[in-house]
Amino acid sequence: MPKVISRSTVASSQDARPTESSTAALRVYYCICGEFILVIDKVLSALPRRRTDNAIIVRAQDSEAGKAHVFKLNAVPGDSLIIERQDGGHERQFRQNCPRCTLPVAYQPTPGLVKSSEFFYILPGALTQMQGQVPSDAFDGEVLTQ
Numbered sequence: 001m002p003k004v005i006s007r008s009t010v011a012s013s014q015d016a017r018p019t020e021s022s023t024a025a026l027r028v029y030y031c032i033c034g035e036f037i038l039v040i041d042k043v044l045s046a047l048p049r050r051r052t053d054n055a056i057i058v059r060a061q062d063s064e065a066g067k068a069h070v071f072k073l074n075a076v077p078g079d080s081l082i083i084e085r086q087d088g089g090h091e092r093q094f095r096q097n098c099p100r101c102t103l104p105v106a107y108q109p110t111p112g113l114v115k116s117s118e119f120f121y122i123l124p125g126a127l128t129q130m131q132g133q134v135p136s137d138a139f140d141g142e143v144l145t146q
């Protein structure tokens with residue numbers, strides 16, 4: 001059986017703060033090429049990070065441990081990689097790439113839609129925050145509940 005690397009990180013994450021009104025302010029993040037990548041209900045710097053690679057942990061599904069973030073990821077599926085950890089464990093990563101410059105910006109542990117995994121991970125340094133407004137089409141086809 002492969003080791004589940006993210007399990008310990010998940011248990012220690014601090015992202016469950018149900019008292020906070022998290023949808024009050026949506027943040028917008030861009031690829032370094034300027035492409036709109038992510039709109040999310042929380043500043044990324046306030047989210048927990050993985051110990052293994054310092055990637056930012058974003059909860060994509062509700063569970064007993066916490067509620068999913070409200071977010072929209074504008075990315076295209078990239079390569080799938082097998083990462084070898086220092087402790088000998090292996091981890092499968094399905095990359096999400098910037099649709100314009102194709103740089104990897106995030107990854108998830110399962111293939112398919114980003115919300116098909118309990119978490120996805122934003123690569124450290126991949127996104128920047130700029131002054132701007134949420135694109136009007138960011139939530140097209142999705143119901144944004146408060």
Ligand SMILES: [Zn+2]
Nearest residue numbers: 031033098101
């Ligand atoms: Zn880009």
